[in-house]
Amino acid sequence: MSDFFGDIAPVSYNPDAEGLAYRHYNPDEVVAGKRMEDHLRFAVAYWHSFAWPGGDPFGGQTFDRPWWGDDMAAARLKAEIAFEMFEILGVPYFCWHDADIRPEGDSFAASKRNFDEIIDLFAEKLDSSKVKLLWGTANLFSHRRFMSGAATNPDPDVFAWSAATVKNCLDATHRLGGQNYVLWGGREGYETLLNTDLGQELDHMGRFLNMVVDYKHKIGFQGQILIEPKPQEPTKHQYDYDVATVYGFLQKYGLEKEVKLNIEQGHAILAGHSFEHELAMARELGVLGSIDMNRNDYQSGWDTDQFPNNVPEVALAYYEILKAGGFDKGGTNFDSKLRRQSLDPSDLIEAHVGAMDICARGLKAAAQMLEDDALEAPRRARYAGWETPEAQAMLTSDLETIAARVEAGEVNPAPRSGQQEKLENIVSRYV
Ligand code: 3MF
Numbered sequence: 001m002s003d004f005f006g007d008i009a010p011v012s013y014n015p016d017a018e019g020l021a022y023r024h025y026n027p028d029e030v031v032a033g034k035r036m037e038d039h040l041r042f043a044v045a046y047w048h049s050f051a052w053p054g055g056d057p058f059g060g061q062t063f064d065r066p067w068w069g070d071d072m073a074a075a076r077l078k079a080e081i082a083f084e085m086f087e088i089l090g091v092p093y094f095c096w097h098d099a100d101i102r103p104e105g106d107s108f109a110a111s112k113r114n115f116d117e118i119i120d121l122f123a124e125k126l127d128s129s130k131v132k133l134l135w136g137t138a139n140l141f142s143h144r145r146f147m148s149g150a151a152t153n154p155d156p157d158v159f160a161w162s163a164a165t166v167k168n169c170l171d172a173t174h175r176l177g178g179q180n181y182v183l184w185g186g187r188e189g190y191e192t193l194l195n196t197d198l199g200q201e202l203d204h205m206g207r208f209l210n211m212v213v214d215y216k217h218k219i220g221f222q223g224q225i226l227i228e229p230k231p232q233e234p235t236k237h238q239y240d241y242d243v244a245t246v247y248g249f250l251q252k253y254g255l256e257k258e259v260k261l262n263i264e265q266g267h268a269i270l271a272g273h274s275f276e277h278e279l280a281m282a283r284e285l286g287v288l289g290s291i292d293m294n295r296n297d298y299q300s301g302w303d304t305d306q307f308p309n310n311v312p313e314v315a316l317a318y319y320e321i322l323k324a325g326g327f328d329k330g331g332t333n334f335d336s337k338l339r340r341q342s343l344d345p346s347d348l349i350e351a352h353v354g355a356m357d358i359c360a361r362g363l364k365a366a367a368q369m370l371e372d373d374a375l376e377a378p379r380r381a382r383y384a385g386w387e388t389p390e391a392q393a394m395l396t397s398d399l400e401t402i403a404a405r406v407e408a409g410e411v412n413p414a415p416r417s418g419q420q421e422k423l424e425n426i427v428s429r430y431v
């Protein structure tokens, strides 16, 4: 054990505690017929908690960590301390990018050797700890080689480098028993249309994703392949803009039955949607896979990746997830980072504990609203007119037949209240 977290003991559920404790996240508490831990399936994001030095566009590193360094000893120490934090939090999962866990080598082969050494270490640790891998992914956006894209790069050598990187990360995810494999196309988009061949880039991205799916089946990976939508940042425009856009892309390339989505709160907001909109859309399109949980700052126009602290927002998100039947292989990955002034090791623990409690409160409120039929009953009532035989017959009729009824004076629409404020008041009673 390192002394990085000092005397911080494993965090447990104790609603009456004075200090560090879960006041709402009670892993064994049964909610809507399932243990809370099995509903929420919390994961820690390696990159924000262990790889990010605290920089922002106007300032550099603020965090002082014993594992900083670009050698393998530093990478191994980082892994040791990461697993210590997983144990303190009692989280069931974690997620990584290849670049989070190993130093960049001076060649592809050197980077792969570094990567494989840490994956070996993870494999040992997973054998002896409770935590498992929710998903792995490849960082195809930080290194300058990816500045013009990965699968969509005008340079075929970058497509090849990206394909080899994803193969390695998918192999490692499979070996570690990962439940999913995620692709966030941070550079799969454009800065300007003036130098972009949209059609070629989308076709290449479609081929790349088909190769990933084919390889998944070849190696027998049983996890879900997930695309993570985001409208922009760092690109001016990202091709995987939002749920509906990604679904259209999947249909165009014949992948709508093979790929689902990892939906992030902050990305939904950047796309001009609510989190619950994107989740409801993904549910209705049959592509809801997993979530990256965080929040944005509503006064800033970029992805601030803050830990969630808004119970009503989170409750409406889990409401849509529960309506979809809950997570299967997905979960709640905290794609969330400390503010750069939150320097202490205990800040990492406090941030995750608070966020886990917020999500637990949201889950319980959502489950209760569903159990009480609080929103579904008025929703059904609003569409009841469609239950009549005439209305159902209209859906298999034709314009002329319908028009004849209207012209004969059989149809006389009478507007009814949508009762939005009443429904918002109902939600407020649960959160
Ligand atoms: C960027 C993101 C990414 C993705 C990660 C996994 C660095 O806004 O959200 O986090 O979550 O690459 O796909």
Ligand code: MG
Pocket (backbone or CB within 6 Å): 228, 264, 292, 335
């Ligand atoms: Mg994310």
